[in-house]
Amino acid sequence: MKKNSIQSLYLHLVKVSPRRKFLISFLLGLFSALSLPPIHFFLILFLTVTGLIWLLDEIEDFRISFCIGWFFGVGYFLGGLYWISYAFLVNSDKFALFLPFAMIGLSSLLSIFIGLTTFLFSKFRFSGLNKALVFSSLWVMMEWLRGHIFTGLPWNLIGSTLTFSDELIQISSIFGTWGLSFFAILSFSFLGCTQPKFLMKKNLLCFLRVGFPFIILITLWCGGHIRLLFAEENFFPNVKVNVIQANIQQKDKWLPKNREKNFFKHLDITRDSLEKKKTEETIELFIWPETAIQFFLDENKKISEIVGKNLSKNGLLFSGGIRKEKDPYDKGDIFWNSILFLDDEGRELGIYDKFHLVPFGEYVPLKTIIPIEKITQGLSDFSPGDGLKTLHLNNVPSFSPLICFEVIFPGQVANLLDRPKWLLNVTNDAWFGLSSGPYQHFSSARLRSVEEGLPLVRAANTGISAIIDPYGRVINKLDLLSEGYIDNYLPKPLASRTLYAKFGDRVFFIFLLILFSFIGIRKKLLGNKFEKY
Structure with missing residues (x-):
């Protein structure tokens, strides 16, 4: 693009009316969604984030700044969460009647955090590296808030755009996904934070400014590559995992007439996975996805017996299921979305109840005020479990069970006081068919492995099921909408905890504190020149 063209585009975005700024911002956000899994067209963010920042230049009314960010967010979340x-x-x-209200409502709420980012960012009046550092810090702090306020929804964090590369995501072992997001948005925003006139000069400084965003990504990649060069693949020699993916469509899953059929479909695939296996000394774990068993086992002892008869010696079934108990305060029942653990004699070894429930999917908040049904069929609202657990069953290495989107929360998947050896995630993404949703969910799950330095075994009804090592590398997987099983020896965790596993989000916030100190020192040293550099 010619020099005059860049300057003209910049001036047009600066001078255009607020209404047109809102429309342009919405479109920029919508195109930004192309950077998310599974498309991963992250290069578009160099253009869209630059456009967003240029729209904010020279705005005196901070309400307009908020609206520009909010409209960008609406486009981004509508495009990224359409599924x-x-x-x-x-x-x-x-x-179906609630669909437009849910989509627009959710996107509008999540966009508030991007609106707050641009609102606060507009209060700073300098450019270059300082401006990019402030923008990136504000962006990630708002992502952190989005992941924690109310029930929290840290979905489609900007760092997830880089999950196509095993090397790029290794920085998460130090700073968590927040750090990955920081370096990603710093790279994408730097050109927009540099005045166009400084990008068009033919000198070394201009060359460095244009190349700086790519230097960030190349540095991340090189650091990750070096880490993986020294990575060792270690496995528990006597523990094998079989992950079963039955690929049952959501419209067929909860029909009462299909319960037995669905159960035996899982059992048939389990039997197939037994044929080539040694069954004497090896502990075999058979992992079924979320709500694969739709019977209450205390009322259907025959189901437990059938399971026991079809497992190998020393075999254990870890299956998503449902359970209920009588409510001690009234005549009704309490239901849980659970993982059930059965041995080769059909005995129940333990249970885990999901505690991070999906609003409107598994329960209806403020039900006395909002008289609608939850989306999940077949049962009353689910109740939350007791919280994060590390389970110790027989001779199985200790593990942390997670159901569905419990795996998307950075720093909230492993008990710090009773650290597990691996992560178990069972899910049912059949709700979302052949869409971006299951890919985005899978990408987020991989990041938890990198952060914690723990392997992850994931069973998904329609995919993506996988066995992932503690570096986030996929050892084996079943693709979306496929049927079958995968097996492998269980990977071992890293010998020592990652920095993020030891200290959690504190690492990133200490980094931000150092960063702001650096900006303050630069301002003091550079004086009036600070705003230019």
Whole structure:
């Protein structure tokens, strides 16, 4: 692009009316969603984030700054979370009416955090590296808030755009996904934070400014590559995992007439996975996805017996299921979305109840005020479990069970006081069909392995099921909408905890504190020149 063209585009975005700024910002956000899994067209963010920042230049009314960010967020989240609409179409006669309200409402709420980013950012009046550092810090702090306020939804963090590369995501072992997001948005925003006139000069400084965003990504990649060069692949020699993916479509999953059929489909695939295996000394773990068993086992002892008869000696079944108990305060029942653990005699070894429930999917908040049904079929609202657990079952290496989107929360997947050896994630992404949703969910799960230095075994009803090592590398997987099983010896965790596993989010916030100190020192040293550099 010619020099005059860049300057003209910049001036146009600066001078255009607020209404047009809002429309342009929305479109920039919408195109930014192309950077998310599974497309990963992250290069577009160099253009869209630059456009967003240019739209904010010279704005005196900070309410307009907020709206520009908010409209960008609406486009970004509508494009990135479109797949949520699929869940409303499974029972379209009941829920299709709510689809537009849910999509627009959720996108509007999540966009508040990007609006706050641009609102605060507009209060700073300098450019170059200082401006980019402030923008990146504000962006990630708002992502952190989005992941923690109310129930929290750290989905499609900007760092997830880089999960196509095993090397790029290794920085998460130090700073968590927040650090990955920081360096990603720093790279994408730097050109927008540099005045166009400084990008068009033919000198070394201009060359360095244009190349700086790519230097960041190359440095991340090189650091990750070196880490992986020295990575060792270690496995528990006597523990094998079989991950079962039955690929049952959501419209068929909860029909009462299909319960036995669905159960035996899982069992048939489990039997197939037994054929080539040694069954004498090896502990075999058979992992079924979320709600694979739709019977209450205390009322259906025969199901437990059938399971026991079809497992190998020393075999254990870890299956998503449902359970209920009588409510001690009234005549009703309490239901849980659970993982059930059965041995080769059909005995129940333990349970885990999901504690981080999906609003409107598994329960309806403020139900007395909002008289609608939850989207999940078949049962009353689920109740939350007791919280994060590390389970110790027989001779199985200790593990942390996670159901569905419990795996998306950085720093909240492993008990610090009773650290597990691996992570177990069972999920049912059939709600979202052939869409971006399951890929985004899978990418987030991989990041937890890198952060914690723990392997992850993931069973998904329709995919993506996988066995992942403690560096986030996929050892084996079943693709979306495929049927079958994968097996492998269970990977061992890293010999020592990652920095993030030891100190959690504190590492990143200490980094930000040092960063702001650096900006303050630069301002003091450079004086009036600070705003230019």
